[in-house]
Amino acid sequence: MFIVWKGKKVVLALLLLILAECALSAFLIVRNLPSKKASLIDFTVVIDAGHGGIDGGVVGADGVKESDLNLAYSKELGALFERAGFAVVYTRKSEGGLYGLPTKGFKLRDMLERKRIIEEARPNLMISVHMNKFGASYRSGPQVFFQEGSEQGRLLAQSLQRAFNDFVGKDREALAGDYFVCRETTCPAVIVECGFLSNEEECRSLQTDKYREQICNVIFNGTMLYLYSA
Ligand SMILES: [Zn+2]
Numbered sequence: 001m002f003i004v005w006k007g008k009k010v011v012l013a014l015l016l017l018i019l020a021e022c023a024l025s026a027f028l029i030v031r032n033l034p035s036k037k038a039s040l041i042d043f044t045v046v047i048d049a050g051h052g053g054i055d056g057g058v059v060g061a062d063g064v065k066e067s068d069l070n071l072a073y074s075k076e077l078g079a080l081f082e083r084a085g086f087a088v089v090y091t092r093k094s095e096g097g098l099y100g101l102p103t104k105g106f107k108l109r110d111m112l113e114r115k116r117i118i119e120e121a122r123p124n125l126m127i128s129v130h131m132n133k134f135g136a137s138y139r140s141g142p143q144v145f146f147q148e149g150s151e152q153g154r155l156l157a158q159s160l161q162r163a164f165n166d167f168v169g170k171d172r173e174a175l176a177g178d179y180f181v182c183r184e185t186t187c188p189a190v191i192v193e194c195g196f197l198s199n200e201e202e203c204r205s206l207q208t209d210k211y212r213e214q215i216c217n218v219i220f221n222g223t224m225l226y227l228y229s230a
Pocket of ligand 1: 050051057058066130131
């Protein structure tokens with residue numbers, strides 16, 4: 001009888017211990033769960049979807065607007081960073097532009113608003129997403145640009161261009177230039193031209209879910225390679 005009672009006591013004690021552990025684990029899990037906007041990594045990436053609103057950017061032969069594709073690619077890319085635990089700030093998450101009223105000087109107001117959002121985010125990295133156009137239709141493939149004189153911008157751009165080259169089987173160099181969003185951003189910043197809307201075949205590919213996912217994965221992986229080697 002005593003032995004059984006002792007056994008019951010042990011069982012009860014074990015049960016209580018297990019329950020206590022479960023409660024503790026649940027508490028720790030809940031406490032550590034990130035809120036919707038919290039991130040697991042103290043590292044902020046700004047994703048800048050180029051153009052928007054009355055500024056559609058370049059237009060494909062089928063009428064597709066660069067601004068709409070930029071937005072779709074930016075959301076997809078941002079989701080990849082968010083899933084990996086990064087904090088992500090988007091300059092725009094809708095089709096509208098950032099200029100307020102579509103009146104004279106809208107382009108400058110749009111650019112200044114991007115600059116304001118980027119400055120406020122104090123990012124560790126900025127990726128501006130665009131689609132390309134060229135007079136002749138044969139040109140295709142992604143191209144990465146960085147601000148002339150920015151060493152980290154160059155390294156990030158080269159890492160992304162290498163990842164793109166592997167993906168599309170080309171041998172392109174990342175190109176330097178003078179670009180407002182890169183010049184006005186103090187962190188490593190790049191402009192990614194995902195492909196040419198002036199190339200009919202690529203224009204069609206760029207509009208498919210599969211190609212968008214692939215391109216965004218390449219950008220994400222190229223960024224990771226840059227961070228590992230930085
Ligand atoms: Zn553009």
